[in-house]
Amino acid sequence: xxxSLRNLRAAAMLLLAGGFFCLALLAPISAPAYAAxxxxxxxxxxRYFFRxxxxxxxxxxxxxxxxxxxxxxxxxxxxxxxxxxHAKGKETLAKVMDPVQLRDVAAFLHEHAADxxxxxxxGK
Numbered sequence: 001x002x003x004s005l006r007n008l009r010a011a012a013m014l015l016l017a018g019g020f021f022c023l024a025l026l027a028p029i030s031a032p033a034y035a036a037x038x039x040x041x042x043x044x045x046x047r048y049f050f051r052x053x054x055x056x057x058x059x060x061x062x063x064x065x066x067x068x069x070x071x072x073x074x075x076x077x078x079x080x081x082x083x084x085x086h087a088k089g090k091e092t093l094a095k096v097m098d099p100v101q102l103r104d105v106a107a108f109l110h111e112h113a114a115d116x117x118x119x120x121x122x123g124k
Contacts, residue, residue: 041100046108049101068121069112077113081106 057064064087072080081102086093093102112120 041103041107046104073115
């Protein structure tokens, strides 16, 4: 095999390996709150993060409108977090909180949704 072909093949292998490495690094960053391979979030931490972060804008009469776990069914909350959009699709949820906090908030909202076994509001 000519050396130029060997060099080209080696360069292609390095590029391919580098691409897989970059994907492996980026996967956890872009993973939605409802990824099947991730552990379930903490409901109690999710309640805390929801009250501390979300309720600033999502109370009765506030700019974001009132949001509680009862606003959606479990399936609707799951779809919301899988989509990963916030502010009516104008920004990503990742701009609001980090992935671990999002997973916790998703667990809280899902477990206390309108059709859950323990529906609740989350007053402040």
